[in-house]
Amino acid sequence: MSVLLDISHIDMEFPTPKGPFTALRDVDLKIQQGEFVSLIGHSGCGKSTVLNVVAGLYQATRGGVILNGKEVTEPGPERAVVFQNHSLLPWLTAYENVELAVKQVFGKSKSKGEMRQWIEHNLELVHMGHAMHKRPGEISGGMKQRVGIARALAMQPKVLLMDEPFGALDALTRAHMQDSLMEIQAELNNTVIMITHDVDEAVLLSDRIVMMTNGPAATIGEILSVDLERPRHRLELADDQLYNKYRAKVLKFLHERHSKPDVPTSKRKDKKAEAARPAATQHTASETETVDNAA
Numbered sequence: 408m409s410v411l412l413d414i415s416h417i418d419m420e421f422p423t424p425k426g427p428f429t430a431l432r433d434v435d436l437k438i439q440q441g442e443f444v445s446l447i448g449h450s451g452c453g454k455s456t457v458l459n460v461v462a463g464l465y466q467a468t469r470g471g472v473i474l475n476g477k478e479v480t481e482p483g484p485e486r487a488v489v490f491q492n493h494s495l496l497p498w499l500t501a502y503e504n505v506e507l508a509v510k511q512v513f514g515k516s517k518s519k520g521e522m523r524q525w526i527e528h529n530l531e532l533v534h535m536g537h538a539m540h541k542r543p544g545e546i547s548g549g550m551k552q553r554v555g556i557a558r559a560l561a562m563q564p565k566v567l568l569m570d571e572p573f574g575a576l577d578a579l580t581r582a583h584m585q586d587s588l589m590e591i592q593a594e595l596n597n598t599v600i601m602i603t604h605d606v607d608e609a610v611l612l613s614d615r616i617v618m619m620t621n622g623p624a625a626t627i628g629e630i631l632s633v634d635l636e637r638p639r640h641r642l643e644l645a646d647d648q649l650y651n652k653y654r655a656k657v658l659k660f661l662h663e664r665h666s667k668p669d670v671p672t673s674k675r676k677d678k679k680a681e682a683a684r685p686a687a688t689q690h691t692a693s694e695t696e697t698v699d700n701a702a
């Protein structure tokens with residue numbers, strides 16, 4: 408398979424009153440068509456910055472992003488973003504919110520009837536067909552997030568960028584959304600980059616988990632390939648040895664980074680203290696472990 412998205416050696420410096428702040432250093436990642444990649448790392452390490460550079464909202468200080476052979480210099484409909492807080496226009500119905508994006512992308516190429524069919528199709532894909540004429544204020548948080556995803560999918564983006572899309576949802580709704588996303592991805596073969604704080608979510612959904620070091624000057628610490636067969640079912644995976652091995656690997660990475668933020672594991676002197684610390688895998692208190700409570 409060929410590389411669809413090339414995040415090539417990016418550095419990101421932000422100007423601040425105290426001088427330039429280096430958020431990212433040499434982030435280098437090649438993503439193939441149809442891959443599902445998660446970005447995970449401690450709060451403030453630079454995950455959203457990576458996503459914003461790919462979205463074209465930020466320009467990297469060094470390096471760049473190439474999508475399908477073309478450099479990304481500004482936002483574009485081929486890179487749709489889904490945020491944690493849905494960002495729907497409150498005075499428009501679910502249908503009209505999706506319509507706005509569809510008109511922007513297909514206004515010249517699809518007829519009115521074709522656009523209507525396409526909008527309905529995408530709302531049905533996320534199981535929102537029954538509530539498409541409701542406004543955001545009349546539907547639940549999970550439903551709003553579904554509309555946000557339908558809007559992004561309806562743009563037929565080459566890459567779907569998701570910044571903690573399910574972060575604000577309760578556990579049950581979140582599980583439903585994860586299952587829907589897996590179904591949709593199986594059907595459409597979307598290329599997805601998703602930021603998450605949730606280790607189980609990362610392992611369940613991803614082909615690769617990109618683990619970022621702590622900032623400043625954050626970079627990619629390790630990449631874990633998740634070779635679990637699809638379709639994946641959360642209940643079956645709970646007892647799967649390989650699944651639990653992947654989960655433990657991510658937790659271990661996060662624990663080690665948290666105990667000694669900016670020192671690479673190989674250079675640490677306090678290996679004894681490290682060994683005496685409770686193993687990351689002993690955290691079994693909650694079914695879903697997040698980065699912040701993993702530490």
Ligand SMILES: Nc1ncnc2c1ncn2[C@@H]1O[C@H](COP(=O)(O)OP(=O)(O)OP(=O)(O)O)[C@@H](O)[C@H]1O
Nearest residue numbers: 421423428430449450451452453454455456457622
């Ligand atoms: N526009 C900006 N100006 C200055 N500093 C910034 C700017 N945007 C981000 N930063 C800094 O860059 C670093 C990375 O921020 P970023 O939001 O990418 O982290 P994150 O990993 O997505 O965090 P979280 O998981 O908490 O959302 C942080 O130290 C942040 O304060």
